[in-house]
Amino acid sequence: MGEELLPNTNNNVPYLFTPSLPSTPLLNLPLDPQIDHLDIDWASLLSGTFLNGELQNLQLPNVPLVSSTRVNTSEGETCQKSTKGKGSRSKKAIPPRVAFHTRSSEDVLDDGYRWRKYGQKAVKNSSHPRSYYRCTHHTCNVKKQIQRLSKDRSIVVTTYEGNHNHPSEKLMETLGPLLKQIQFLSRF
DNA sequence: CGGATTTGACCTGCGC
DNA sequence: GCGCAGGTCAAATCCG
Numbered sequence: 001m002g003e004e005l006l007p008n009t010n011n012n013v014p015y016l017f018t019p020s021l022p023s024t025p026l027l028n029l030p031l032d033p034q035i036d037h038l039d040i041d042w043a044s045l046l047s048g049t050f051l052n053g054e055l056q057n058l059q060l061p062n063v064p065l066v067s068s069t070r071v072n073t074s075e076g077e078t079c080q081k082s083t084k085g086k087g088s089r090s091k092k093a094i095p096p097r098v099a100f101h102t103r104s105s106e107d108v109l110d111d112g113y114r115w116r117k118y119g120q121k122a123v124k125n126s127s128h129p130r131s132y133y134r135c136t137h138h139t140c141n142v143k144k145q146i147q148r149l150s151k152d153r154s155i156v157v158t159t160y161e162g163n164h165n166h167p168s169e170k171l172m173e174t175l176g177p178l179l180k181q182i183q184f185l186s187r188f
Numbered sequence: 189c190g191g192a193t194t195t196g197a198c199c200t201g202c203g204c
Numbered sequence: 205g206c207g208c209a210g211g212t213c214a215a216a217t218c219c220g
Binding site (some may be wrong): 189190191192193194195196197198199200201202203204 | 205211214
């Protein structure tokens with residue numbers, strides 16, 4: 001990792017491009033010339049199963065090849081804490097990463113999950129800082145990074161790391177009544 | 189007052 | 205070994 005995430009094939013993360021927001025389910029995957037578009041099931045994406053299933057089923061060449069060796073510190077992982085209490089890194093299995101390039105005036109995409117910002121850092125060769133977010137769900141350790149392209153400030157690069165182990169709150173808010181209705185109707 | 193954000197310090201990996 | 209860059213922590217601060 002190093003510089004700004006650019007829309008080219010040098011990145012080690014699959015590059016998904018959305019012309020606007022997740023309002024359109026059609027995405028492009030320039031990394032793989034075999035795939036010129038991809039229909040995304042946003043429901044499964046938001047529930048976390050997309051990253052577990054669909055993406056891997058597509059056999060994308062670079063999932064999850066991010067060179068970062070940073071850790072995540074979710075429960076059950078053997079991550080070493082530094083004796084000074086700061087930092088919690090060690091070489092570990094790299095969680096799946098997906099980068100979305102989104103044209104938006106908003107930095108933070110409303111993806112249905114709740115995120116807490118835990119850091120912001122100036123990035124080399126970029127005039128815009130990178131922001132670090134973590135899912136606020138207590139059992140979930142998904143992270144995301146948000147950064148604007150210096151070449152095109154209207155483009156926001158959102159990099160998701162890891163899989164949600166819980167459904168999207170907004171999704172459940174929306175689907176909850178619907179599911180109840182389906183359950184009710186299915187009794188007949 | 190509690191949760192979210194800000195921000196400087198700290199830690200690790202990597203290249204030279 | 206050293207310096208740099210990226211990533212994370214946690215105390216301070218903000219805000220509803």
